[in-house]
Each structure stands twice: as structure tokens, then as C-alpha cells.
Amino acid sequence: MGYRHVDTAEHYGNERAVGEGLTRAAVPREEVFLATKIHPVTGGLTYEEVLEEADASMNRLGVDYLDLLYVHWPVGDYEATETLRAFDDLVEDGLVRNVGVSNFDIDLLDEARQALEAPLFAHQVELHPFLPQSRLRADAQTHDYTVVAYSPLARGEALDHPTIRDIAERHDTSPARVCLSWVTSHDNVVAIPKATSRQHLEDNLAASELELDEDDIASIDAIEQRKRFVERDGAPWQ
Incomplete structure (x- = not known):
């Protein structure tokens, strides 16, 4: 269809299946931007655990490098200096091309930037019309990294909002x-919507052809409803 960004995670339990799909696809590996994540519970975020889990993820995916590796959550044994030192070493060794974090707040982003030698490439976070994340988007523009929006359809609930339907x-x-x-x-923002059918995959990709006008964007920006769908103990916003 034209998709070239594949987002997975050790915690999802599907890296091996993703790797099989990449092998079977007619698309060269170098044309695919492959991202995965190390989870603080199922993988662990100490220095040695990061190195071990990155290697295990690459083995499951059947690749010899990752385009992007994320800290999945800043909880458990996450410690910026130790955890991100391992990420820096993976970059230096050519095993990881870019470093990302996920589900951080502004203070944790500042701490991560101070700890990293490699530039912070991406921050993956829940973002949709009911959770616009304006402060995080502004931070991304200021520091020139990409916000990767997960659950951009608000688990489907945004599809029934009158403003969205009218537009x-x-x-x-x-x-x-x-x-x-x-x-x-929005500047510096990309989306990774979940899709459960070929029709949804096609529909999501076709969104790149739709250009909303300023009034459309302002109308969605003005939606006052606020709701977060992804929670876990120790999340920085709690």
C-alpha cells in the first residue's frame, strides 16, 4: 500500500510476526523505518537489560539494526543516566539509528536530553482531539524532535464527535x-493509528491526501472534551 514506518514493541508480543512480514514483503529493508520499544517490566531498563533486550528484539525481528528504539515507559527501573547511556552505546555501535522515549512529561524530556549524547529523535505519546498535548507539541518544535501520536482516533470515540463528523x-x-x-x-507530529482491516489501512493512509483548512483545524482545536485512554501505575501525569 505504501506504508514504510512499522511500529512495534517487545511488550506487544508481535516482534517475531512483524519480522516475518518484513522478510516476506517485497520492500527492501533499508526502505522501511522500523521502530520498537523496551518495556520496563517485560524487558527492564538497567544498562545491561537495555543491551540484552535490544539484541533480543533484533533477533525476533530478524534485522541487524533498528531505525528507532524507544524507552516504552519511564517507570520501574528507568533511570535516565544509566538507561540512556545504553541507548547511546547502541547508537555508537551502529545497532540503533535513533533514540526515542514514550509517555514522558516535560521534566522527564529535559532530563533525557541532558543524559543523552545522541539527539532525542522522537517522543511517542497518546494524542488525539480529546488529548491535544499542546505543551508536548510545543516542546517538540522548540527542541526539534518528532511527536509520534498513538491512539490518534481516541480509540474510535473521536469518530462520533459532532465537530469531526461535520468536517x-x-x-x-x-x-x-x-x-x-x-x-x-501540527508541526513535528506524525500519527500511528491502529488498524484491524485492509479497508482501515487504506483509509488511514489516504488521510495524507486530505488538507484541512484553518477553520477546520481551529474547530477541532476548540473541542473542550478531555479524555485519556492509556493509563498505568507510575505514569508521570498521575
Whole structure:
């Protein structure tokens, strides 16, 4: 279809299947931007655990380097200096091309930047019309990294919001495309929507062809409803 960014994680339990898909695809490895994550519970984030889990992820994926490796959550045994020193060493050894973090707040992002020698490439976080993450988006623009928006459709709930539906009708398109176009209309933001069918995969990819006007974007920005879908003990926003 044209997808070239594959996002997975050790915690999802699907790295081996993703690797099989990459092997079977007719797309050269160097054309695929492959990202995975190390989880503080299932993998561990001490220096040695990061090195071991990165190697295990590459073995499961059947690759000899990762385009992007994330700290999945800043909880458990995450400690910026020790954890990110391992990420720096993986970059220096050519095993990881870029360093990312996920589910951080502003203070933890500042701490991570101070601990890292490699530039912070991406921050993956829940982001959708009910959780616009304006402070994190501003931080990404200030420090020139990418926000990767997960759950950009708000687990499907945003598709039924009257503002989203009205804009979709005016553009003769789907509410999902409207949400994704709104997400990526913001500087330094990309989206990784979940899809459970070929039709949804095609619909999500077609969102890149939809251009919302300033009034559309302002209308979605003005939605006052706030809801977070992904929670865990120790999350920095708690």
C-alpha cells in the first residue's frame, strides 16, 4: 500500500510476526523505518537489560539494526543516566539509528536530553482531539524532535464527535481521515493509528491526501472534551 514506518514493541508480543512480514514483503529493508520499544517490566531498563533486550528484539525481528528504539515507559527501573547511556552505546555501535522515549512529561524530556549524547529523535505519546498535548507539541518544535501520536482516533470515540463528523461531511471524507489530518497538521507530529482491516489501512493512509483548512483545524482545536485512554501505575501525569 505504501506504508514504510512499522511500529512495534517487545511488550506487544508481535516482534517475531512483524519480522516475518518484513522478510516476506517485497520492500527492501533499508526502505522501511522500523521502530520498537523496551518495556520496563517485560524487558527492564538497567544498562545491561537495555543491551540484552535490544539484541533480543533484533533477533525476533530478524534485522541487524533498528531505525528507532524507544524507552516504552519511564517507570520501574528507568533511570535516565544509566538507561540512556545504553541507548547511546547502541547508537555508537551502529545497532540503533535513533533514540526515542514514550509517555514522558516535560521534566522527564529535559532530563533525557541532558543524559543523552545522541539527539532525542522522537517522543511517542497518546494524542488525539480529546488529548491535544499542546505543551508536548510545543516542546517538540522548540527542541526539534518528532511527536509520534498513538491512539490518534481516541480509540474510535473521536469518530462520533459532532465537530469531526461535520468536517468529514463537508469534505466528503471519513471521520478517521479528518482526525489523522488534524493530528498531522501540527508541526513535528506524525500519527500511528491502529488498524484491524485492509479497508482501515487504506483509509488511514489516504488521510495524507486530505488538507484541512484553518477553520477546520481551529474547530477541532476548540473541542473542550478531555479524555485519556492509556493509563498505568507510575505514569508521570498521575
